[in-house]
């Protein structure tokens with residue numbers, strides 16, 4: 001590939017990733033090792049052969065098709081050891097992309113086939129992230145996910161367990177899964193509990209259904225951030241509300257194109273959102289399902305939308321602003337990142 005100055009610069013740019021699913025971030029070689037260790041059958045026994053089972057192709061037609069890939073990976077994520085290891089490896093992969101802070105999300109109820117409790121699953125993921133933080137210097141937070149196709153009772157169990165880890169690794173709760181079939185208003189009771197317990201909320205909304213889901217998430221589920229929000233552009237009033245409240249959007253460009261949240265890149269609203277003053281952040285969603293990484297997300301945006309380096313820096317720093325971090329830690333992260341960005345020789349923050 002020809003030398004591209006911005007591509008090279010993006011590799012070195014310090015970044016953050018606020019929207020990354022643990023079960024969408026598993027390395028094929030790790031699946032292979034866990035399967036051999038635990039005697040789980042595999043369709044093939046080499047890492048290249050596993051990739052098609054884990055990753056969507058260009059032909060992916062919908063979020064539902066995209067989500068089908070997770071049935072494969074979660075089979076190998078049923079022990080404390082596997083969860084700890086995969087969380088640790090997320091920190092390692094983040095460090096490889098000069099990602100300084102990562103929020104890793106996972107759905108505890110999907111990892112209980114071999115008898116782990118909800119709290120145990122959270123414990124192991126938090127431990128893996130902490131070990132990763134020690135070894136690779138990547139700061140991390142964990143987000144516990146409620147699933148749209150799970151019962152209210154099972155989601156309440158997640159919220160209550162997550163509450164016990166607030167201040168000890170867990171930073172928020174989320175709602176994920178098939179958005180078109182399970183509207184957010186069905187989960188008011190679940191997120192009323194997170195409100196009572198004082199846990200911050202982010203909700204996947206405006207991805208596989210319209211802007212009205214963003215409205216519901218913000219006004220009735222207590223969301224202070226929105227996962228994706230790609231379809232927010234369909235309703236000006238709701239867009240204004242999100243803008244006025246400074247609610248960050250966790251956009252995940254490659255994933256959003258694959259799940260057909262929009263028809264294609266020409267309809268991807270990122271530049272208009274940024275110009276309209278929305279707090280847009282760039283994230284990976286699922287590196288192993290989408291075949292991406294955080295540097296690649298920025299590269300694709302710079303190529304497709306002609307973002308300048310100062311604009312790319314702004315997207316990164318929006319991520320810092322949106323992080324579920326206390327203000328003193330955020331200030332430290334911001335200073336560290338600004339110093340590193342300035343040392344890249346661009347003087348971009350002057």
Ligand SMILES: O=c1[nH]cnc2c1ncn2[C@@H]1O[C@H](CO)[C@@H](O)[C@H]1O
Pocket residue numbers: 021022023024063067070105106107110145176177178179204207255285286
């Ligand atoms: O982009 C997405 N939209 C909605 N749900 C998702 C997305 N990516 C992953 N998951 C869902 O979240 C679960 C826990 O990590 C995954 O198993 C998948 O079902």
Ligand SMILES: [Zn+2]
Pocket residue numbers: 019021176204227285
């Ligand atoms: Zn997601």
